[in-house]
Amino acid sequence: MIDAPGLTHEPFPRGRTRPLFAAGLGTLGLVALLSLSQPQGHPPRLTSAGDCDKQDVNGDTDIGGRGCFGGAALSSSNSEGSTCSVPGLPATMQAILARGPSPLGVSRGIWNIYWTKDALLPPCPYEDEIQVQVRGSSVNPADWYEAQTRGAAQAFDHDPGLGDDVSGVVVAVGRACAAQGFRVGDEVWGVTASATGDFRSREQNAYAQFANVFCKLVGKRSPGAPVSLEDLGTIGLAGGTSIGAMLDAGAPWRPEDNVTLAVASGSGGTGTFAIQGALGLGAARVFAAASADHFATIRSLGATPVDYHTTSLWDALPPSSVDVVWDNLGAAGTAQAAARALKRNGLYLTLAVGHFASWQAAGTGIGTPTLPADGVLVVDGKPIVARSPSVRDEATDSVRIVALMNRLIDAGLMRPVVGKRYPLCDVAAALDESVNGHAAGKIAIDVPPVEGWSIDDFLDAEVRR
Numbered sequence: 001m002i003d004a005p006g007l008t009h010e011p012f013p014r015g016r017t018r019p020l021f022a023a024g025l026g027t028l029g030l031v032a033l034l035s036l037s038q039p040q041g042h043p044p045r046l047t048s049a050g051d052c053d054k055q056d057v058n059g060d061t062d063i064g065g066r067g068c069f070g071g072a073a074l075s076s077s078n079s080e081g082s083t084c085s086v087p088g089l090p091a092t093m094q095a096i097l098a099r100g101p102s103p104l105g106v107s108r109g110i111w112n113i114y115w116t117k118d119a120l121l122p123p124c125p126y127e128d129e130i131q132v133q134v135r136g137s138s139v140n141p142a143d144w145y146e147a148q149t150r151g152a153a154q155a156f157d158h159d160p161g162l163g164d165d166v167s168g169v170v171v172a173v174g175r176a177c178a179a180q181g182f183r184v185g186d187e188v189w190g191v192t193a194s195a196t197g198d199f200r201s202r203e204q205n206a207y208a209q210f211a212n213v214f215c216k217l218v219g220k221r222s223p224g225a226p227v228s229l230e231d232l233g234t235i236g237l238a239g240g241t242s243i244g245a246m247l248d249a250g251a252p253w254r255p256e257d258n259v260t261l262a263v264a265s266g267s268g269g270t271g272t273f274a275i276q277g278a279l280g281l282g283a284a285r286v287f288a289a290a291s292a293d294h295f296a297t298i299r300s301l302g303a304t305p306v307d308y309h310t311t312s313l314w315d316a317l318p319p320s321s322v323d324v325v326w327d328n329l330g331a332a333g334t335a336q337a338a339a340r341a342l343k344r345n346g347l348y349l350t351l352a353v354g355h356f357a358s359w360q361a362a363g364t365g366i367g368t369p370t371l372p373a374d375g376v377l378v379v380d381g382k383p384i385v386a387r388s389p390s391v392r393d394e395a396t397d398s399v400r401i402v403a404l405m406n407r408l409i410d411a412g413l414m415r416p417v418v419g420k421r422y423p424l425c426d427v428a429a430a431l432d433e434s435v436n437g438h439a440a441g442k443i444a445i446d447v448p449p450v451e452g453w454s455i456d457d458f459l460d461a462e463v464r465r
């Protein structure tokens with residue numbers, strides 16, 4: 001395990017219900033019923049980032065004068081009046097854009113999104129943003145919740161993008177970010193603004209070759225980190241949420257705490273990061289529900305799997321043996337069922353709050369969760385403590401949590417489990433994979449390089465000058 005100086009066992013703030021990185025996403029649920037635009041055909045499945053060039057998509061649509069990011073390439077300015085210039089960039093880029101709400105809601109194979117080579121680059125970053133040449137991203141269930149509704153959710157005058165997880169190389173730096181030490185050429189990873197529920201005027205989306213990102217939501221890749229920059233792009237949202245939850249649950253733990261954690265859903269994004277985060281931050285043992293196909297993965301991460309198809313995790317565990325339940329699934333009645341396995345005054349921590357709960361139920365058919373209010377829940381005479389992850393101040397906590405994840409990664413205690421990869425142009429198939437509900441770890445999105453252009457060439461030229 002690693003210790004985590006500066007991290008304290010703060011009591012959970014009562015009555016707060018916004019999960020890490022998920023603030024404000026709830027507005028999207030309201031627009032699912034709006035009228036529908038023309039559905040896009042489902043493109044053929046592709047296998048590598050280079051295959052985007054072979055893509056004969058009905059989705060490669062002329063977006064005409066609407067523009068997609070409201071910006072200009074080469075030398076651009078934003079409404080703050082800042083200008084910036086990145087030498088040699090093309091005028092357009094590849095991106096996934098959303099047009100109107102999804103015609104059938106969350107329905108495999110039919111999305112309201114399309115791939116285009118003609119998206120305009122983001123404008124010059126605002127002072128609290130950096131511009132990144134995107135190298136990697138991934139699919140979180142939040143991306144298909146957003147794909148379902150994006151494009152009608154806000155008063156956009158253009159088709160908005162998608163993609164919450166991001167990694168890439170910095171190509172332009174806003175003033176405030178420069179003051180915080182960000183430089184052109186830095187390798188960074190984290191989340192985009194939409195992962196925090198911020199869908200306002202600054203479109204910052206990682207399913208694109210370039211994105212503007214708040215520098216408070218990303219951290220620098222450690223020199224020599226054992227995880228590639230591309231794969232760091234799969235961690236931000238699910239990893240940050242899971243590590244934040246472990247901190248809420250009291251981590252880092254001391255050996256004498258002898259903590260036992262049970263994870264409701266061990267195989268996917270939040271599950272694989274929570275297992276690693278818990279053990280890396282001192283938990284003595286972790287049990288996790290999973291399909292038998294994923295037992296090897298769960299074991300390789302150091303946890304003990306339980307096949308939820310044949311037995312309930314809560315019945316498989318000895319009574320009153322668990323200190324913390326991490327309910328990252330949100331099935332109906334979990335708090336009550338888990339109470340049997342929890343110790344007296346044990347902690348039930350759930351992600352299934354607010355709109356996430358209804359999306360989750362709508363998307364997965366798992367059932368509407370029955371959530372206890374934050375506070376003490378008495379089940380069969382035994383009190384357990386029920387909480388949802390705390391509200392975080394993204395400006396400080398994201399920086400702190402990415403820094404902590406870097407330490408876990410550098411120490412070899414955390415890595416993304418990437419079950420499948422899709423090229424940028426095949427995001428629709430990647431969303432389908434996620435909707436299937438049995439992702440093995442993370443579903444990576446590989447973003448192709450810009451042909452004939454690299455920030456490294458520019459940096460080399462600067463150094464030689």
Ligand SMILES: NC(=O)c1ccc[n+]([C@@H]2O[C@H](COP(=O)([O-])OP(=O)(O)OC[C@H]3O[C@@H](n4cnc5c(N)ncnc54)[C@H](OP(=O)(O)O)[C@@H]3O)[C@@H](O)[C@H]2O)c1
Pocket residue numbers: 019020021022140141142237238241264265266267268269270271289290291292294308328329351356360434437438439440441442
């Ligand atoms: N609030 C936040 O900040 C935040 C952040 C991230 C995620 N979330 C939410 O948390 C939930 C999980 O996210 P995720 O990224 O981990 O999703 P994911 O990667 O898509 O995970 C899917 C996993 O669920 C497992 N599963 C399906 N049915 C199950 C069942 N009945 N019992 C146990 N496991 C089951 C599958 O395991 P098997 O294949 O082994 O069956 C699969 O690996 C989503 O609803 C998501 O929206 C919230």
